[in-house]
Structures are given as structure tokens and as C-alpha cells.
Amino acid sequence: MELLDKDLVSIQEVRNLIAKAKIAQKRLSEMSQEEINKIVKAISDAGYENAEKLAKMAHSETGFGKWEDKIVKNTFASKVVYESIKDVKTVGIINEDKALKVLEVAVPMGVVAGLIPSTNPTSTAIYKAMIAIKSGNSIVFSPHPNAKNCILETVRIISEASVAAGCPDGAIGCMTVPTMQGTDELMKHNDVALILATGGSAMVKAAYSSGTPAIGVGPGNGPAFIEKSANIKLAVKRIMDSKTFDNGTICASEQSIVVEKEIEDKVVEELKNSGAYFVTEEQSKKLEKFILRPNGTMNPQIVGKSAEVIANLVGIEIPKGTRVIIARENRVGHKVPYSKEKLCPILAFYVEDNWNTACERCIEILNNEGAGHTLVLHSENQEVIREFALKKPVSRLLVNTPGALGGIGASTNLLPALTLGCGAVGGSSTSDNIGPLNLINIKRVGYGVRELEELRGTKSQSVESACTVSNEEDLINVLVEKIMQKLNK
Known part of the structure; x- marks a missing residue:
């Protein structure tokens, strides 16, 4: 049966995009840091090479701003953002404190919903795709209807470049029939782990009300x-x-x-x-x-x-x-x-x-x-x-x-980003300039360093000796020493 209702078409398209993105993300989560970095570099290069073309498309479609300045924004989103994140560890063990015996392991969130505004459409799409893939996540975009064509072209360019670099197909997707109902489905879908919302107050409020974890930004009025x-x-x-x-x-x-x-x-x-x-x-x-x-x-x-x-x-x-x-x-x-x-x-x-x-x-x-x-x-x-x-x-x-x-x-030397958190006072979940580390969970591995007796303040000498033992041979020596002490008594 052919679907003729635009809202139903949009909802079904979203479900299909999420299904592909979920499979793609599973493969991304199994890739090495080197493989992920290669893909991110490909997205950066593709965005940079098409900066002028996409700037002119955005200006022509939206009527906003100056295409010459949009080239600068596309270049910033592709090259400057890339340079700031290229050496960031986002896969596997990302930090190890040997003194405290704590390991930190990066865990991707999953499928990210990326809401794109009409004011900075192409640059925001490039930026969000890069930080999502860098952190091992896939992303599905909801484009602003007034900037749909330039956003779709941006996604096509960077998606093709990413696949050529080894990225699983479907890791970067975009709605072609954007409606409020379709976007609502994207934000509330059980397989979407996080919403990256950039846009008007109503959109950001909807993102935070969706029941899905969200990073949204409110209006600026500096x-x-x-x-x-x-x-x-x-x-x-x-x-x-x-x-x-x-x-x-x-x-x-x-x-x-x-x-x-x-x-x-x-x-x-x-x-x-x-x-x-x-x-x-x-x-x-x-x-x-x-x-x-x-x-x-x-x-x-x-x-x-x-x-x-x-x-x-x-x-x-x-x-x-x-x-x-x-x-x-x-x-x-x-x-x-x-x-x-x-x-x-x-x-x-x-x-x-x-x-x-x-x-x-x-x-x-x-x-x-x-x-x-x-x-x-x-x-x-x-x-x-x-x-x-x-x-x-x-x-x-x-x-x-x-x-x-x-x-x-x-x-400035603030983290290069096109999504700027406003903190709790601004109704946002973070005050950061949003980067890939905002799109991962961190699993912490903690080695035991104290026994119950130490916590109670009643640690015995034998426990103290055992706690300092580093291997089986040392343990045997400690036990032999204790036995000899008792025999000598």
C-alpha cells in the first residue's frame, strides 16, 4: 500500500533511518581509534573541499546571511573542528591513572538525533556528523524544512566520503521528508540514545520533553x-x-x-x-x-x-x-x-x-x-x-x-563548536562547547586498594602484611615468617 500522507511518510522514513543507523553504529563500536580517525578525516576533507558550493546553496535556499561568510563557517566546521578533535581518545581505554588504579573506558551512546537549524545549516551538519562519528555514534539528521536541500546535499557529500573511508553505510542519515511528526518520532524513538538540538526555543524544549536524553541550546542574547x-x-x-x-x-x-x-x-x-x-x-x-x-x-x-x-x-x-x-x-x-x-x-x-x-x-x-x-x-x-x-x-x-x-x-581557544551549552541556568544539560567527549559515556574500572578493616580503622598486622603482598612468593614468605615467630615463642 502506497503511503500518501506526508506525516506518515516522514514517520516511516525516520524508523527506517534509525534501523540502518543502529546496525551501522554496532559496527562503528567495534572499530579501532585509527579506523574511526580515518573516517572523521574523510568527513573533514569532504566538507572543506565543498565549503564554497554548500555555502552558496545555503544562502540561495534560506536567504540568510552572506555566502562568503558561510564559506568561513563551513571551513571552521570541517577543518578547525577537526584539528581540535583529531588527537582526542574516544575509543577503548581513554585514560589510566596508575597511582589511583583507575581506568576510564569510552562507551558510545548509540544513535544520535541531530536537529539542524536554517541559520547555520551546512556547517552544523558537518560539525555534528564529525563529533558523532568521532565518538563512535551514528547520527540521523532532522533538517529545518527551509534548509532541507542544502542539508541533504551536505549529508550526501560527507556520507559518501565516510563510506569510502570505511564507515558503515547508514551511519550518517537524513530525513528527506521533514515534518514535526517525523521529528517527534525521531526524538522519542526507543533506539535513539541522545538528541543534539540546535534551533529555536520551541525545538529545544521539545527535545528536553521527549523523554530521550538531550543536549540543547537556548537562545543567545549576549x-x-x-x-x-x-x-x-x-x-x-x-x-x-x-x-x-x-x-x-x-x-x-x-x-x-x-x-x-x-x-x-x-x-x-x-x-x-x-x-x-x-x-x-x-x-x-x-x-x-x-x-x-x-x-x-x-x-x-x-x-x-x-x-x-x-x-x-x-x-x-x-x-x-x-x-x-x-x-x-x-x-x-x-x-x-x-x-x-x-x-x-x-x-x-x-x-x-x-x-x-x-x-x-x-x-x-x-x-x-x-x-x-x-x-x-x-x-x-x-x-x-x-x-x-x-x-x-x-x-x-x-x-x-x-x-x-x-x-x-x-x-578564542575555547573548544571549536557550533552547539553551545547554556548550563542549568539556561535550561541546558551542560555549559560546554559541545565536542565528541559529550557524546560518550565513561565506564570506570576501579581496583581495590583498601580492605574493610582499614575502613573501620581496625586493620591487624597480618592483614597489613597481606595487603602489601604483590605476588604469591611474597605471600608464602610472609606466612612462613609468621609461623616461625609463633614457634620461637
């Missing part, structure tokens, strides 16, 4: 605080570079600028010199109505669009060549659009009396949305940096670097 000791020119350059990179589609990109009153004029002047446009009060009110939909979520029409395109959509005039639109703001709240995540070149601008009140403002912004994710600090004052590190509810405090590139580990 403020950038420019403290008075900062190199203002360099701080502004970094913020502008970050917010215009792929038109702000990376969730770690800055969403607001917070400055001290003392340096306000200098920062504003530098921002204007760098291509930022401060909207008038009338323009600001018109723009803020366009940022959010009636249900309070981000308007998809602004995502990944340039400043000029957004201005045309809204019907406001901005200077030609404007790179970033900035609106002055003094409010924070769920109904204050500028204080929320905006995956496009729009920034809120807050002015505070001093760094202490600026610190509190940043916390208020993060608690409104984006808690646990990222904050950017531009400062040369080590005391301020330490205070921010101690007090801010984020998993990543980025100092003197672009937020978008620093958060993913491109311009």
Missing part, C-alpha cells in the same frame, strides 16, 4: 559591555565585525552594547565612523514593531538580512552603506524587542553611570533572555574582568574578542 579602560576603537571594530558576520546569524553574536556614561560620546562617534546608524526615536518605534511577531518570537523576515534590506522592509530611510542599525534603549523586558535576541545587524544601546550599574544591566538583559549563553566584555581592567567572571550568569565570558567568533572558538 550584551557587549565596553568598560572605560577598553581600547574603544578596537572594541567597536570587533563588535561590528561580529554583528555583520553572516549578518548576525550566529547565536553568540552581540545583541546589545552597554557603555559607561563617561565614554558614551567616544563610543558613539566610533560606531558611526564604522558604519553604524543610530535610528531616530520615530524610526526606532517603527522598527521595534517589526522585530517581534505578535506571539513574542523573533520575526523571521529580519533573520540574516542586511541592515539596508531590513530598513527597506520596515520603511525607514538609513544612509547607504549602513552596516548595523542601533537603537538607544533604557528598558528590558519580554515586550521590549531591542532587549531580546535579534539574529541580524540590529543592536540595542544602553548607557550606564558606571561599571557596577553596567554589570547589573547586563545581568538584567541576560535574565530576560539568554541566561547561561554568552557575554562579551571589552576592558583592560583585570579587576572588572574578574568581577564579571564571578557574577555573570553565562557559560562563556568573552574578553576583547568578537562575540560570534569568540563563542564558537574561532577567535
Whole structure:
């Protein structure tokens, strides 16, 4: 009987993909570290070789960002991520502490469900496939419907390369008929061990509600605080570079600028010199109505669009060549659009009396949305940096670097990743930049080093002697010595 219902087709396809992935994962779990590394290298090479092609496909299909920047993201996902994980032990005994007599053994989780967003579709698929295979897991992707074709092509390219390198067929699979019901089946299937969820809040919430262990990431809403000791020119350059990179589609990109009153004029002047446009009060009110939909979520029409395109959509005039639109703001709240995540070149601008009140403002912004994710600090004052590190509810405090590139580990030495955990405060199961070690369980082997008498504090001399015996010959010698002592008495 032919299935004509799209949801039923999607559900059946998911079941078939999982069945193949389960068989493939069994074979992966029996491979050596060298065999696994060879496959991961093949995925990396294939992603790198097709970086431009896939970038152009993603831009053409989604309309988000800049294809030139998507090449950088694909290159990052394939080459930079690979270099960071290539020497990591993920098979067999991965650690041995001879002094404590403890062994750690890597155990793959099984079949991973990979949820892929439309904002970073091809790069996220490459990255998730690599860390899944590196840890001995298979992966089945649920592509965002608006980026289905470029994700399917990415999966085809890296899957073929992996099979040619010895990977079992079916270890990297992807839904061709993505529906909500099909994705729900993928997340709740008994043979799926873990969900890697990257996307909107609703998707992440669904992943955590599925009953399957999940690693999900919430929204980013990182403020950038420019403290008075900062190199203002360099701080502004970094913020502008970050917010215009792929038109702000990376969730770690800055969403607001917070400055001290003392340096306000200098920062504003530098921002204007760098291509930022401060909207008038009338323009600001018109723009803020366009940022959010009636249900309070981000308007998809602004995502990944340039400043000029957004201005045309809204019907406001901005200077030609404007790179970033900035609106002055003094409010924070769920109904204050500028204080929320905006995956496009729009920034809120807050002015505070001093760094202490600026610190509190940043916390208020993060608690409104984006808690646990990222904050950017531009400062040369080590005391301020330490205070921010101690007090801010984020998993990543980025100092003197672009937020978008620093958060993913491109311009910092954080683990290169395209899935950024937000910790418990952000509703996530981890605060890590997600890598292969997050996708394995660790079996621990512990050798006995103490006897019950020692734990009770009543260890006898004979037990003490026996505990120090290292072989059978030594044991015989100890027993003979004890017998001779008794005979001599």
C-alpha cells in the first residue's frame, strides 16, 4: 500500500533511518581509534573541499546571511573542528591513572538525533556528523524544512566520503521528508540514545520533553559591555565585525552594547565612523514593531538580512552603506524587542553611570533572555574582568574578542563548536562547547586498594602484611615468617 500522507511518510522514513543507523553504529563500536580517525578525516576533507558550493546553496535556499561568510563557517566546521578533535581518545581505554588504579573506558551512546537549524545549516551538519562519528555514534539528521536541500546535499557529500573511508553505510542519515511528526518520532524513538538540538526555543524544549536524553541550546542574547579602560576603537571594530558576520546569524553574536556614561560620546562617534546608524526615536518605534511577531518570537523576515534590506522592509530611510542599525534603549523586558535576541545587524544601546550599574544591566538583559549563553566584555581592567567572571550568569565570558567568533572558538581557544551549552541556568544539560567527549559515556574500572578493616580503622598486622603482598612468593614468605615467630615463642 502506497503511503500518501506526508506525516506518515516522514514517520516511516525516520524508523527506517534509525534501523540502518543502529546496525551501522554496532559496527562503528567495534572499530579501532585509527579506523574511526580515518573516517572523521574523510568527513573533514569532504566538507572543506565543498565549503564554497554548500555555502552558496545555503544562502540561495534560506536567504540568510552572506555566502562568503558561510564559506568561513563551513571551513571552521570541517577543518578547525577537526584539528581540535583529531588527537582526542574516544575509543577503548581513554585514560589510566596508575597511582589511583583507575581506568576510564569510552562507551558510545548509540544513535544520535541531530536537529539542524536554517541559520547555520551546512556547517552544523558537518560539525555534528564529525563529533558523532568521532565518538563512535551514528547520527540521523532532522533538517529545518527551509534548509532541507542544502542539508541533504551536505549529508550526501560527507556520507559518501565516510563510506569510502570505511564507515558503515547508514551511519550518517537524513530525513528527506521533514515534518514535526517525523521529528517527534525521531526524538522519542526507543533506539535513539541522545538528541543534539540546535534551533529555536520551541525545538529545544521539545527535545528536553521527549523523554530521550538531550543536549540543547537556548537562545543567545549576549550584551557587549565596553568598560572605560577598553581600547574603544578596537572594541567597536570587533563588535561590528561580529554583528555583520553572516549578518548576525550566529547565536553568540552581540545583541546589545552597554557603555559607561563617561565614554558614551567616544563610543558613539566610533560606531558611526564604522558604519553604524543610530535610528531616530520615530524610526526606532517603527522598527521595534517589526522585530517581534505578535506571539513574542523573533520575526523571521529580519533573520540574516542586511541592515539596508531590513530598513527597506520596515520603511525607514538609513544612509547607504549602513552596516548595523542601533537603537538607544533604557528598558528590558519580554515586550521590549531591542532587549531580546535579534539574529541580524540590529543592536540595542544602553548607557550606564558606571561599571557596577553596567554589570547589573547586563545581568538584567541576560535574565530576560539568554541566561547561561554568552557575554562579551571589552576592558583592560583585570579587576572588572574578574568581577564579571564571578557574577555573570553565562557559560562563556568573552574578553576583547568578537562575540560570534569568540563563542564558537574561532577567535578564542575555547573548544571549536557550533552547539553551545547554556548550563542549568539556561535550561541546558551542560555549559560546554559541545565536542565528541559529550557524546560518550565513561565506564570506570576501579581496583581495590583498601580492605574493610582499614575502613573501620581496625586493620591487624597480618592483614597489613597481606595487603602489601604483590605476588604469591611474597605471600608464602610472609606466612612462613609468621609461623616461625609463633614457634620461637
